[in-house]
Amino acid sequence: MQVHHIDHPLLAHKLTVLRKQETPSMIFRQVTEELVMLLAYEATRDLAVVDVDIQTPVTATTGKEIAKPRPLVVPILRAGLGMLDGMVRMAPTAEVGFLGMIRDDETLNIVTYAERLPKDLTGRHVFLLDPMLATGGTLAEACRFLYKRNARQVSAICLLAAPEGLQYLQENLNDIDMNLYIAAIDDHLDENAYIVPGLGDAGDRLYGVAG
Numbered sequence: 454m455q456v457h458h459i460d461h462p463l464l465a466h467k468l469t470v471l472r473k474q475e476t477p478s479m480i481f482r483q484v485t486e487e488l489v490m491l492l493a494y495e496a497t498r499d500l501a502v503v504d505v506d507i508q509t510p511v512t513a514t515t516g517k518e519i520a521k522p523r524p525l526v527v528p529i530l531r532a533g534l535g536m537l538d539g540m541v542r543m544a545p546t547a548e549v550g551f552l553g554m555i556r557d558d559e560t561l562n563i564v565t566y567a568e569r570l571p572k573d574l575t576g577r578h579v580f581l582l583d584p585m586l587a588t589g590g591t592l593a594e595a596c597r598f599l600y601k602r603n604a605r606q607v608s609a610i611c612l613l614a615a616p617e618g619l620q621y622l623q624e625n626l627n628d629i630d631m632n633l634y635i636a637a638i639d640d641h642l643d644e645n646a647y648i649v650p651g652l653g654d655a656g657d658r659l660y661g662v663a664g
């Protein structure tokens with residue numbers, strides 16, 4: 454796994470807005486979208502393109518288009534859904550698949566409760582979206598799922614990561630080639646495996662408290 458920590462004043466400013474406990478859901482959703490657009494710019498640097506012949510008003514020339522098969526964007530529900538609009542705005546030709554995963558906050562086991570993805574991902578570049586990388590269990594499970602379906606390449610975009618989760622992924626995904634793009638590496642996990650200082654439960658901050 455290659456970790457790309459994107460250190461940029463705009464990301465730092467917008468992350469601070471998300472971290473503040475008084476930030477309401479409406480602003481939290483808007484700023485999450487903006488953060489993803491900035492991270493997507495970096496995460497798509499190695500997107501495959503092909504030459505295309507075009508005509509400008511002045512002359513014939515050669516341009517570039519995103520190659521086929523189209524990139525696949527996969528938000529991990531629920532919190533990853535908050536990153537989807539920003540990502541598809543930056544990569545408008547991408548297709549979208551969905552993975553629903555929840556971490557049992559007591560056992561930390563990951564349950565996959567929904568999946569709507571192409572059965573065969575041969576040749577596909579997949580962009581996984583999830584704002585929080587805490588223990589790393591969810592991202593590891595999602596990544597394995599995609600490679601089992603023969604994804605060519607996986608790039609994960611997260612907002613915050615805990616050092617413990619990064620270490621877990623380095624030790625447990627060493628057989629898998631994944632690029633991870635993150636805006637901040639926080640301090641540690643607390644006794645409930647929440648990121649400190651973090652921003653709380655990203656799903657709850659985006660959508661309200663789950664029952």
Ligand SMILES: O=P(O)(O)OC[C@H]1O[C@H](OP(=O)(O)OP(=O)(O)O)[C@H](O)[C@@H]1O
Pocket residue numbers: 529530531532533554555556557563583584585586587588589590591592618646654655656657
């Ligand atoms: O790195 P991990 O320890 O696996 O934790 C991270 C996961 O926890 C959060 O989702 P959650 O399980 O709270 O589901 P939600 O998005 O429905 O709130 C977050 O969005 C990640 O998917």
Ligand SMILES: O=c1cc[nH]c(=O)[nH]1
Pocket residue numbers: 532585587646647648649651652653654655656
């Ligand atoms: O800090 C954390 C850890 C897991 N999931 C979250 O939403 N936040």
Ligand SMILES: [Mg+2]
Pocket residue numbers: 532654655656657
């Ligand atoms: Mg949650």
